Amino acid sequence: MAAPFPYTHYACPCSSSSGPVISKRASQLEPDEDQETFNPHDPRAAYSLYPLDHLLFCDECSQIRCPKCVNDEIINWFCPSCLFEVPSSAVRSENNRCSRNCYNCPSCSSPLHVTQVEKQDDGMLKPGDGRTGDEAYLLFCQYCDWTTLDIGVQFSRPTKITEQLNKARKARYTVQQPDSEDADKTVSKQLRNHDDAFDRLSVFYTEQMDETGESGNSWGSAYGSPANLARIMSLYGGLTHGALKKSREKPQPMREAAGEEEGLATYSPSDQDMDEETLQKMQTRGWDETASEEQALSTPANYGARFKDELWPAATTLRTKRGKRCRTCRQFIIRPEPKSGSARYRIRIIAHNNIPRLSLRPLHPIGPVQNPSFVMKSDHAYKDPILQPLSAQQFVLTLRNPIFETVKISLATPATTPGRVASRVTILCPSFEIGPAGDVWDEALSSSTSTIRPSDGGRSAAMASLTGTAEGEKQPEAGKIWEKTRNSTSVILEIVPGSLRPTSSIGLRDDEVKETVEEAEDDDVLEIPIYVRAEWTVDVHGEKGGEKEPKELGYWCVLGVGRIAA
Amino acid sequence: MAARPPTTKRTTTTSTSLPAAGPPCTIDPTAVIADKAQLTGSHPVTIAEHVVLHPYARIRAEGGSVTIGPYCIVSEGAVVGLPEGQQGDVVLERWVNVESGAEVLAKQVGEGTEVGIQARIWEGATVGRFCRLTPTEVVGAGEEVGDFTVVFGDGRRRVDKTIVESEEVRNARVKGMEKQVEALRKLVPDGKAKWIS
Known part of the structure; x- marks a missing residue:
């Protein structure tokens, strides 16, 4: 175990062999009857x-809950950069990304800032960028100095960056309408753009679904669309004879996308030139200019990017806030x-505040008790x-x-x-x-007086005089x-560590022992399992002096004491 | 040494004993050297006009001369120059910003370069113009960093295309540097008198 000795680990009942405990009262499971040690x-x-x-x-089930027996539930989505809360309905359509002005640097992934620059009159900008006035804005990375000028984009307004960026991207990657001779080439070039390819494919398949008609109903997703649902409903309503006949016709089997117009991108010999070009570029520019996989996967716009100068800023991905529910009672x-x-x-019920905590220390410590977290020097390293x-x-x-x-x-072991x-x-x-927990101040003020010595009567004094121990020194007694302090109680645990070698092997030779012992x-x-059962009463409805309800809680703990010497 | 108040009277009376520990300095009257800045070693130190040395900045002319160009800023805890036992001169050109905790042992650092917090440039390296070392980046001994390079993300390098192509961005950076010097001039009390013998 990685934890330093002595440690206490608590067993969650969810993975015990008897399965999840559903009974509300923990007293029903006696450690010796229902559960094995x-x-x-x-x-x-x-x-x-x-x-x-x-x-x-979980205070409904009165049980410990470990990370395995709770369900995560997303409470909301928000952008970590602008802290805007995104409604769950919009999350999917926005691709789980912030659709406002939050972008991350494609080069180093730190957040980009909108910066104003004075108008530039260099030839870098393409006409039709929609720049008006004397102001221009950039997305600027304060860490690695990347700006949108690296991809030749400037904004005319400091707001609605997403809109402007999409526009710039469309202007860059959409080729003229296929009215010229090399229409095929244009289409195939367009298909390199994932968005275009996807649009074409989705249009094609929607058409196919419509044509095949009812066969689409066998798809589970068909019910999802309101149009389909309306058609199904109309099936049960009045149908004209023709429509009925048509619906009974054997539907055409669905076809896959077959051409470039339908969104199918195939390899053609003319692509080879492009590949050659890319290879050439890679050779001349070298590794540093080639986009890494991580950069290319930063946003869908970069999926096809081979070089760093093709990278577009990535919209910030949304984060979630999650709640945890009990699996048994929800x-x-x-x-x-x-x-x-x-x-x-709003709600945070942790075991720390609800179940008694066990801690172990030697009665006669050999050295100073040290927390390994505070060890500074290596020669004082934890052993x-x-x-x-x-x-x-x-x-x-x-x-x-x-x-x-x-x-x-009640403790059982x-x-x-x-x-x-x-x-x-x-x-x-x-x-x-154990006494009740209370205010921290109360505890601090009363700790010096509230320590109750166990029955410090004449008998123990007599014992002390008999055994010759100092009066202040206590003797452990069964x-x-x-x-005992206000909210904690200590008891003595007597341990006789077992021998690593079986006691019967004393007469045997060493090599024989090794054979018998499987290390x-x-x-x-040395780990000691202890079953803890806690019983207490609570006031029903939180009223003092009202009806009392008994509560019980039982759980297994494991005390790690140390290693037994060989 | 550093705690001595830089009154003019004092300088005139004790000037013979003062620069004993300091290197031979050529300091422009427009430069601002904080009282607690340190100039060590025995090689010549040249500080050009409008330079600002923050308190606890250290110019270490122990292994060779140090030249600091106009409008340079050396921040607190930063060290410029080679230590004893190493040979070589260090030259910072114009508008070089050495951020706090950085260590510059380079042969030459080009104009407009920014050396980030706790960045290191080891001996014999040359850094070009308008470069930028992001915090804690390291340029190894004898390495060469070309003009307009950004060193970031654990040794990745990138040529900043924006600054290559745009004069305006370069001018903006220079202007920013000069404005920063102007502001610091008001904030950092000058204590250069004790270094002028």
Whole structure:
């Protein structure tokens, strides 16, 4: 596991063998009856274990929800550049791109800016660019200095850039109407333009669909068009004899596009000249001038581009805001605010705020407890804690309550951990209460006084005097809570790590041992499965002193303690 | 050294001890050299008219002479010149903008070139006219960057056609540079007196 020890991972019930848990009350699944003991060394376990901050929580089902058991739902589409919210009906027709003034540089993909330039009188501009007045505008990349002048386009207005750009592109790539002799050539040239080819093909196939008539109905998509739907409806209405007869005629089979007029682009020997030309150009200009695949795929206008000077600015692609729904009850678990400028959430139910958090630390730490995130020097690099096999060690397990009610906790763990290496685990106090969470200020102010020592009576004082320990030092005791603060409770966990070598093999020689032991990866990692059951009551309808409704929640956790020494 | 207030009185009285650490300088009276700018080394440094050296800019004439052309700007933390142990002169032509944290060890940087934030031009390289190094780009030792080249996106290079073909864009850039110098003249207090011996 990549996480540093000691870690806690929480199991999502969605991938357990019994399937998704539908029962509303978690108490119905007793760990010993309905579910088998969770085995962290099971190859499947990796798919259901998550750190707490990756998990969500559904309060309708009272269950943990992992990224696998929620459905994403798109709330809205917006342009990341101008933050304009695009209605879902327009998204498709605008090709998932911003149709306003947002463009990205075709050379380096950073956003382009509209810049005003003084009027130029060089011969670069083609007549009919529609320039009026003394002002001209450019799209300008502030990162790599690319401008639309590189493709010879200037704008007369700083707004409606898309419209002006389309116009310029049409003027550039549409060839004169085929009235001259080389009409064929013109058409084939036009077909190089994907838009033209697509238009012709779509016109052809629409005609075909109309001609074949009812046969088109067998297509699922035929019902989508209102015209077809009207025709179907008229079938059931009154039909003239002729029309009826016609409709019963065997329909003509559909034909594929066959000629250039119909949008079929075929290879002809005259294309070879063009290819030669392209090759020549590539040779003389070199690699730097050739458009990369990424650049050519930046926008449909660039699909046929071979060289960098043929690249057109790419309209900014739209982004989405997504909500997450529970798969079982379809309730929104996460729902961002639909306004594109805001980063807030309307609904956000995360597991962190809803289920008790478990954390583990050694009772007698050897060195200072360090967070590997804060290690600066390499000689202080994080090392996995090594556990000595067959010697009892005590750990403090702290449960922190994030909810505003007092929670009754029952912990359950198998006496020996599942997996090849069996370690003995004892929870000295498996059932206890945790106080409610509250205001952070309350906690800060009262933390010094609210720490309740477990029954610091005469007996423990007598014990201390007998055993010779200092008065402040506590002894772990069965059935006793180790430490309690306002919303967290700690208990002692006693662990006897199992030996990597089977105990029966003491008398065997080393090579024999190796034969018997099949080392699997991470077998030496000591992971303890713990079943946590939390019970609490909530006020119905949020009224104090009203009807109380009991709530229960059960889930499996895995505590990663460390590696067992070989 | 850098914290010394540049009062005229002071300069006249202690002028014999002041330029001891500094290189032999030829500084145009219209240049603005911030009090905290550093001029180090022992090779000659020439600073032409309307140059602005920001505070903590460093002219390092340790490996050879440094010549800075008119209307150049060297920003905070930028270094121009070769370090000790390397031999060679560094020449910045007109309107060169060296942004903060950049390091210019080049043989020559052509007019109108912009060296972006924390860009590096290693020793012996030559950069042409009206080039642009985007932030953190590197031009290797001895490399040659042609006129009007844009170095961007981790070493990609592109000839900026717009600026090649259009005199206006070049003029606009020059004008922008000159205006920037005018603005900085008001903002950066001049401390060149201590470098003039």
